[in-house]
Amino acid sequence: MSLDRDMSQDLLEQVNQALNLNTPLRIQGSNSKAMLGRPVVGELVDTRGHRGIVSYDPTELVLTARAGTPLQEIEAALFEAGQMLPCEPPHLGAGATLGGMVAAGLSGPRRPWAGSVRDYVLGTRVITGHGKLLRFGGEVMKNVAGYDVSRLMAGSFGCLGLLTEVSLKVLPRPRQCLSLRLPMDRHQALAELAEWGQQPLPISAACHDGEALYLRLEGGEGSVQSARQRLGGDVLDNPFWSDLREQRLAFFEGPEPLWRLSLPIATAELDLPGRQLIDWGGAQRWLKSNAPATAIRELAAKAGGHAIGYAQGEHSSAPLPAALMRYHHALKQQLDPQGLFNPGRLYPDL
Template sequence: MQTAYFDPAQGSDHSEQLLEQVRQAIGTHTPLAVRGGNTKAFLGRPVVAAPLDISRHSGIVAYDPTELVITARAGTPLRELQAALDQGGQMLACEVPSFGEHATVGGMLASGLSGPRRPWVGAVRDFVLGTRMISGLGTHLRFGGEVMKNVAGYDLSRLLAGSFGCLGVITEASFKVLPKYRCRINLRQSMPLQRALDQLGEWGQQPLPLSAASHHDGVLYLRLEGNEGSVRAAAERLGGDTLDAHWWDELREQQLPFFADPRPLWRLSVPALTAPLALHGEQLLDWGGAQRWLKSEASAETIRHAVAAVGGHATCFTPGHSDSPFHPLAAPLLRYHQALKQRLDPLGIFNPGRLYADV
């Protein structure tokens, strides 16, 4: 007998009500601000529109640990999904941030944010198997499937990751999940930044069970995960002091003292082994150097010029500090975004302008 770690009676299907609200908005050309737990509301440009609350459309639809797949409605609290996976000895490997107790599954997918494990296992979009979405044509669409072997059709589900509700109303999603690691060891080593980057580049060529690497204020933080033998052997080889495991949770949820700095917060995405960036302010490196958090009063133009010069992009995480929180797109990419928006939301009613003024 297969075991499901959830109560099918919990939650509620409000898809028909949501569909009707969308159809009414289409009929009156009324813009809609799609909202769940609102924990990511600070990201992106402000949206002036009638609220469309998906939080009541909740509940885990299916979860069989033997299949490594879980399906949930978009308004399902993220903590509920994670509790079910924990009972099954499994996890969302991309280690998504919540930014608050009311975070939802839909918000997790729409924001597309991933935690410290991302470079080693993949991003949110890499674990999406299928979705259901209400389009700007007033139709309830299904993309992908609910099993890992399903590859039929176009992979539109992944396009919803990081779309911030601009393409439609996500109503349901299926995710691939993974077993929890059997052993975990957290280490810290005193080390200057450039040496840490060089060391990470060297370790990246070796079969080490690294699952997180961060650097701040002269200290390199490491996490090793896997089977007990390989993890303990790697820890003995690398050396260092023991680190409290909660450090990674606090990094993921932006609760470290670094994030309390009142200066604007920027997320810099650059090639992992890029040399230290000459920007005024304080930096904290995550993702083995590929994600760099910056606290700085420097202008958006200055920050983006420095990051673009090394092939990266910059996102402002402080509301109201930048007219364009997300890194401006090159003209060809912007046209692709606009064409996709026109195809799925021809009247532009979903979260208009949240990503970019012209999307």
């Protein structure tokens, strides 16, 4: 028995009722990303009943599905056709949904080489704060007030509207995939990665756990084998990359707060207490530390990046410059003038 169901009219009715009563709404799917952002007080909108793959033609490399569709279901359909979501989105819990993937905008180890969630969003259907179900994207309507609305939904945490449907670009899976472990310290790993980044190596993931550098090679058989011979190291046969993506590595265990730092790729080692794990070839650093939040943020900013705390509360989103915050407010006013959707999830006054 199929669980596919179109509940867009029910969701639209719920939004319009909330508009009439001026009741804020708390949008969620499986709630697997609840540790990100601030707590939201509002009437629950559960998208999980609105699910199913609407269309998928592997020859067109485009998949369209309803927002409540489990990511596992989408990935299974793509795998059967020899394709994948290139941004490798983390689930971070059972039942993660397509809408949650887009709303959180999180990408996995392949991000620097393949792009982010936002890069693969082609179009969306969104219930706006005006009580209208609109379609955005190249096929019908690309923008509102100069904004590419579909891609702006990525990473918005439901603050701009209620996603009901998403069209994604997908890609073929690589013909060969091989992972290596090369023992070396962090300093050497960052130097090697900087050098290899200037060369045509088929690297699609790079992580250093404090003891060794882990590399994933993907592409044609010839290029992968040639790179393996050049780089050396030991071949991995464990699910290291999925464990990294889903935060199942031993590094993520322990009571210390978890921080995600986004930094320029060539940034040197950070002088912070606690444990560090280098991801994205150096552009993303995971930190388990009891250091004060202000110290972590200041050091990240000094290096040209920002820090986000993986615990619900005030540290879950990076502070924005005043000029950029004005754009956020303008966009919120355009799409959700009553402040209906997930109020305060990203910033207190948004």
